[in-house]
Amino acid sequence: MLRTVPSAPNDPTALIVAAQRGERSALRKLVREHQGAVGGLLRRMLGPVGLGGLTEDLAQETFLRAFRALGRFDPEGPARFSTWVLKIAARLAINELARKRPRIQPDAVLVDAESPEREHDRRRVAAAIEAAVAELPPPFRAAFVLREYHGLDYAEIAKMLDLELGTVKSRLSRARRLLRDRLKGIRS
Amino acid sequence: MTDDLDRNDLDAWTVEPLPDDFDARVLAAWDEAQPSVERRPSRVGWTLALLLAAAAALAVVLRPRDERDAEAIAMRASASAQVTFAPGSDRAVQRTGTVTYVVPKGTPFVVQTPAAEVLVEGTEFTVEMLTMNDERRRTYLGAGALALGGAAVAVYVTTGDALVRNDHGGARVGPTQTAVASEHVAPRNEPAPIVAKAPRPRAPTKLTAAQRRDVQRRLADALAERRTAPPKTPDEGAAEEAIAGDLGVLQKEYIREVVAEDLVPLASECYESVLANAPDLGGRVVMRFSIVGDESVGGLVEEVAFEDPNAPQDPEAERAVPSFPLAEHPEFEECMRESTASMLFEPPQGGGRVTVTYPIVFANEAESDAASAE
Secondary structure (H helix, E strand, O other): OOOOOOOOOOOHHHHHHHHHOOOHHHHHHHHHHHHHHHHHHHHHHHHHHHHHHHHHHHHHHHHHHHHHOHHHOOOOOOOOHHHHHHHHHHHHHHHHHOOEEEEEEEOOOEEOOOOOOOOOHHHHHHHHHHHHHHOOOHHHHHHHHHHHHHOOOHHHHHHHHOOOHHHHHHHHHHHHHHHHHHHHHHHO | OOOOOOHHHHHHOOOOOOOOOHHHHHHHHHHHHOOOOOOOOOOOOOOEEEEOOOOOOEEEEEOOOOOOOOOOEEEEEOOOOEEEEEHHHOEEEEEEOEEEEEEEEEEEEEEEOOOOEEEEEEEEEEEEEEOOOOHHHHHHHHHHHHHHOOOEEEEEEEEOOEEEEEOOEEEEEOOOOEEEEEOOEEEEEEOOOOOOOOOOOOOOOOOOHHHHHHHHHHHHHHHHHHHHOOOOOHHHHHHHHHOHHHOOOOOHHHHHHHHHHHHHHHHHHHHHHHHOOOOOOOEEEEEEEEEEEEOOOEEEEEEEEEOOOOOOOOOOOOOOOOEOOHHHOHHHHHHHHHHHHOOEEOOOOOOOEEEEEEEEEEEEEEHHHHHHOO
């Protein structure tokens, strides 16, 4: 006799309720729907620290913590699951970045000939952004990534990271200036 | 904030997505974390799905159908492995990852994969599913198979032998041999073990002293030959002038890439070895090295030197980093010198020499310390 496996609901509230009941298809669907956002946040926050599988490990831990706490999540409440799971991921990343570890950071390479004209501009821009973000303390690194890559507003970010709204605004403004200067530098 | 930053610029910073089987890993870890429940096989038969997602490899012991005289089958799986097995049928189904199976003599066993099935009896072997981006697909299965896509597998035999077969054919594999197959290509026997991650095609990361001497000798010959070559005809001269803009130039981005892949892991070892006795040691090291090469041989590092630690730093740098006290740690300096010299590059275009100045900051600290030290 074959047992049929229930398919996960498409409605977000019903999906959370099914996951709270422990339905595997619902848990799987939650992972699939949010792994892109969680992975993106962690990769951008961790940078080179996340290489070697640490990003995947923290992403996994994010979902395990979310599943364990799922019973306390109100699917009818104001909080969205997407924001809630990003908060868990951001906190895990901040804690990870606070750990002491040997760090090797190659600096700007100088070559004694003119650099070729066909430098990959996009990669340089990406590297400039990554370097600027890496200079932010972890909570503000999280704030920048959440704002620019996950579309959260200042109030949501401040609440999520337990920071003052004004502080979030001022530090992100500083980050923006730093980034503009870097981008200007590589284009001049 | 987005008012002031170009969205296109921000979108340039892309990141690699999590692996395709990430959801399976999470669910496997979730299952592992649940309170254990005794499971009994149903009359209809059950399938125990092993979704192995722990950070470390996991060893599993299976019992074949006839337990009266057969030994157990042992299995070690990588974190990304996804295996289903039905103990009653002496058969495992592996969909992803790498799994090493040890099958005792007298015990027939089959591993089914989407690309081929592996039949053994008394064999220790490793089955590795090759991901879509794995360079070994092209190397061992050819560009045609690469274009067709589909699942691909490498089967490496440690002891005993195995028959690897699919709809397109079969290959017998002996000890220390590998078979490679895909959904669209018959298994092929490769005499070499290729299950370990393939090196970058450019060059091995570290040469032995003998290999290095050989490359240096061939490089010296090639450069000498060029110097004694007859004068070029006007046409040849014009052609060479046309590439003069690139002569002796290696792209910075490429140099960064080689340093990141080849030097940084070795430099980490150098650094960690001195940290054992001086946990607060750190600072900035400025290396200067030359890359010389010839198209027929490759590019080698020559003349590794460390710049004056008191030289002025980039005035645009937002914070000065103290110099690494190399003089107090000669073993670190030697380790870095050897590691730097072991890098291999593409030769500079048109031959010649490129001198690279490369500062590296060594720090033993948390990211939060580094970021807040502005």
